[in-house]
Amino acid sequence: MSFFGDVWRWFADGAHWQGPNGVPTRIVEHLHVSAESLAVAALIALPVGILLGHYGRFGGLAINISNAGRALPSFGILVVAFQAFGLGDLPVILALTALAIPPMVTNSYVALREVDPDIREAARGMGYRELAQVLRVELPLAVPLIMAGVRTSAVQVVATATLAAVIAGGGLGRYIIDGIATQEYVMTAAGAILVALLALATDISLAGVQRLLVPRGIRLLNAPASTRAATFKVA
């Protein structure tokens, strides 16, 4: 069990918490590139999923395209983008955005489709215009499932951002990749533990955001919605 003792001592060593290769810097790099990718992916995926779900058209096509997208290996996209665009955050953001889009499209499409048709008709009957109907009636009802998709994507993005280190990027993957390269497996293990904790913390904090976003009445109405999210592991 001395290996875990060594890992513990790695964390206890103050030198690992300072400077450009310190844990705080690496966590900030990791979260920075993850947040940017998730934001870009959400800006693309959520409007598409919400519109298709609202109109109920081309849904099968969108879901098939996004399922096929899941077969794309993030590692492959990352290296192809690196060779096309060179060093920097761009290849990482491209690869992470590509992997974050499918769960959000699928979940937001399904979320809008699952709004009770009677409720849609009631909204129409009460005189809601189309936009108001989407924003004030359908979206609040769809938030639990949409957020489940966002959470799935976010956890995958944080997990996969580790690969940035392969193309000389920053983030927590540095510890893992450098540790494997130099056979310093204590550092590798420390990096692995940090990434796992960060993925867990991301999921928990987004669960908090979800609680804030879901109106109270709807929370009581369909509490188990978040557990229905399709899971798909990419990294």
Next chain:
Amino acid sequence: MPGGLFLAIDPWINWNWLSTHIPHILDALTEHVELTAVAIAVGIAISLPLGILAQRNALLRLAVLGFFGAFYTIPSLALFALLIPFTHLTATTAVIPLIGYNVLILVRNIVVGLDGVPRDVLDAADGMGYRSTARLFRVELPLALPAMFAGLRVATVSTIGIVTITALIGMGGLGSLIDEGQIEDFHTPVVVGAVLTVCFALVADLGIAAVQRIAVPWARPA
């Protein structure tokens, strides 16, 4: 034009390299297929009994889904890295996390599938005199097949993607072509590795879908 010059020096596909490296590419593909097959086969072997038991026992269901659910959130590269000091740079290190991820996906779908068998059907089976084992194998499991196949497809496509990452711990597979091209700054192996990974995933997915059509003829979409 720098772009044109760039392409002239290193096109995305160098057909010459491709034609001379076919055995090398096939080796990588074979390794990829083998790792995937082991991870899926062992995953099914563990999940089937575990899923059936978990569906019948609420406490076991909570424990299994909780444990593998937590395991599932750990990034694969992190798990590979954590296992290296214990299982070293061997196929075991690559396969353990893959199996763990598959168990979650498969068990969840088996439980959902068995949960979805209508009460009336179970009562009818009981009324016809089925014992509990016969009822399980001849009534419940066949009706749960569509959900189980859905899980198998997700698990397979996801495994094929994650296997590319095992190249970073020296496991070979199509990811090793991607890694090779990245290290040598040469496009062709990267493109070949990525494209073959996608093709393999699509072929595997369509193959399982075809088996499903034969195995579950009553659930065929019109």
